[in-house]
Amino acid sequence: MWKDLLVERRSKETLNALFFFALLLLFVFQFAVGPDRERLAGTLPGLLWLGFLLTGLLGLGRTFVVERENDCWEALRLAPGDKSAIYVGKLAGNLLLMFVVEAILVALFGIFFNLDLAGVLPALIVVIGLGTVAFAAVGTLFAAMTSQVRARELLFPVLLLPVQAPVLLATVKATEAVLLGEPLGSVAHWLKLLGAADVIFVTVGVLTFDFVLEG
Amino acid sequence: MFRVVGGLTLVALTAGLVMAFGVAPREVTQGNVQRIMYLHVPSVWVAYLAFAVVLVASIVYLARRLDGADRLAHASAEVGVLFTGLTIATGSIWGKPTWGTWWTWDARLTSVSILFVMYLGYLLLRGMIDDPDQGARYAAVLGIVAAFNIPLVHFSVYWWRTLHQPPSLMKPGPGTMPGVIVAALMVNFVAFSLLYVYFVAKRVRLLQREAEAAA
Numbered sequence: 001m002w003k004d005l006l007v008e009r010r011s012k013e014t015l016n017a018l019f020f021f022a023l024l025l026l027f028v029f030q031f032a033v034g035p036d037r038e039r040l041a042g043t044l045p046g047l048l049w050l051g052f053l054l055t056g057l058l059g060l061g062r063t064f065v066v067e068r069e070n071d072c073w074e075a076l077r078l079a080p081g082d083k084s085a086i087y088v089g090k091l092a093g094n095l096l097l098m099f100v101v102e103a104i105l106v107a108l109f110g111i112f113f114n115l116d117l118a119g120v121l122p123a124l125i126v127v128i129g130l131g132t133v134a135f136a137a138v139g140t141l142f143a144a145m146t147s148q149v150r151a152r153e154l155l156f157p158v159l160l161l162p163v164q165a166p167v168l169l170a171t172v173k174a175t176e177a178v179l180l181g182e183p184l185g186s187v188a189h190w191l192k193l194l195g196a197a198d199v200i201f202v203t204v205g206v207l208t209f210d211f212v213l214e215g
Numbered sequence: 216m217f218r219v220v221g222g223l224t225l226v227a228l229t230a231g232l233v234m235a236f237g238v239a240p241r242e243v244t245q246g247n248v249q250r251i252m253y254l255h256v257p258s259v260w261v262a263y264l265a266f267a268v269v270l271v272a273s274i275v276y277l278a279r280r281l282d283g284a285d286r287l288a289h290a291s292a293e294v295g296v297l298f299t300g301l302t303i304a305t306g307s308i309w310g311k312p313t314w315g316t317w318w319t320w321d322a323r324l325t326s327v328s329i330l331f332v333m334y335l336g337y338l339l340l341r342g343m344i345d346d347p348d349q350g351a352r353y354a355a356v357l358g359i360v361a362a363f364n365i366p367l368v369h370f371s372v373y374w375w376r377t378l379h380q381p382p383s384l385m386k387p388g389p390g391t392m393p394g395v396i397v398a399a400l401m402v403n404f405v406a407f408s409l410l411y412v413y414f415v416a417k418r419v420r421l422l423q424r425e426a427e428a429a430a
Contacts, residue, residue, distance in 0.1 A: 138360065145353045149343050159340060159357065162333035163364050166371035173375065193370055200363050208356040211277050 227406035265295030290418035
């Protein structure tokens with residue numbers, strides 16, 4: 001994991017591109033929905049998560065690109081010790097990347113759509129954190145699978161999106177409530193669902209990653 | 216063996232048709248349209264059964280590396296997708312005269328269609344990998360993730376819809392059904408389960424032959 005972070009810090013290639021992509025997404029959303037403030041406010045939670053989702057698809061899809069391009073896949077496979085450590089490391093790196101991009105996106109949303117985020121920020125962080133862990137846990141696992149397959153850029157989102165449907169529903173609904181200033185208690189059932197998703201996906205990821213890496 | 220199961224399936228399906236169209240009474244409010252239930256409900260049962268089999272076969276494959284378990288998972292997923300599609304199609308045909316629309320984002324419709332795309336992705340992944348061993352492992356991992364996702368899909372979609380909408384349409388529960396209808400439904404349950412076994416057995420045999428031919 002430290003190696004990945006180091007590479008990323010040196011090159012900043014993924015982060016720069018993702019930042020720019022997030023900015024472009026904001027423009028696209030603005031053009032797509034139009035200047036009508038009422039309508040914009042109603043679609044905002046959905047748009048925010050759509051932004052996370054699209055940047056996440058691009059960012060997570062690149063998880064194992066370095067290994068593939070430099071032919072280090074074999075080295076990963078042959079690495080001594082527990083393979084699930086590699087998964088946890090990759091997941092932690094992805095989480096960090098996602099959180100940075102999400103923080104930027106939230107700030108941009110706040111500026112461009114004129115939101116007052118200060119009051120709801122702690123609750124928002126809880127929702128985004130829970131949702132992102134579930135997203136990144138499956139994303140990292142699937143990225144490892146699809147990195148070895150033909151048409152990986154296509155297959156990765158096609159596999160990931162249906163699996164993420166419940167997480168997306170839960171996060172959008174919870175974000176909507178949070179942005180309206182409701183307390184977290186009012187969306188407790190969604191948070192429980194997200195928590196369950198986090199536990200399930202991380203556990204399955206840790207247990208099955210060994211089999212993905214094997215071939 | 217195939218002959219016996221095939222023959223039994225044929226008999227059971229015929230009995231099911233007779234029960235559905237001949238013996239079961241015409242429903243008072245919905246009329247003959249209601250008879251599609253005898254196709255619809257057993258289809259969704261078979262779909263869930265099939266995906267449960269995929270889960271078990273996937274775990275067995277990863278633990279024991281039996282090629283048979285992999286072929287069973289593959290065949291079962293294909294049949295499951297087929298019956299999920301049948302469920303959606305028959306539900307649409309029923310929904311048009313009853314609800315006045317082919318499609319609505321009702322809780323059950325949504326969750327079944329998410330299952331549909333999730334397992335379509337599973338079949339897509341299988342189709343994209345050339346190395347049979349690698350394909351089997353990746354598909355098994357995906358089969359496990361997808362199966363654990365089913366309860367999440369179920370709850371999220373249920374809350375997503377039913378918190379805002381009275382559950383009048385979603386609960387046409389069997390509690391009030393007269394005995395004849397239940398009997399007709401049961402015959403069709405048995406018939407569809409036999410059909411599932413027959414399809415899967417045929418498909419497993421075919422996959423086995425393909426593997427032998429390729430070897």
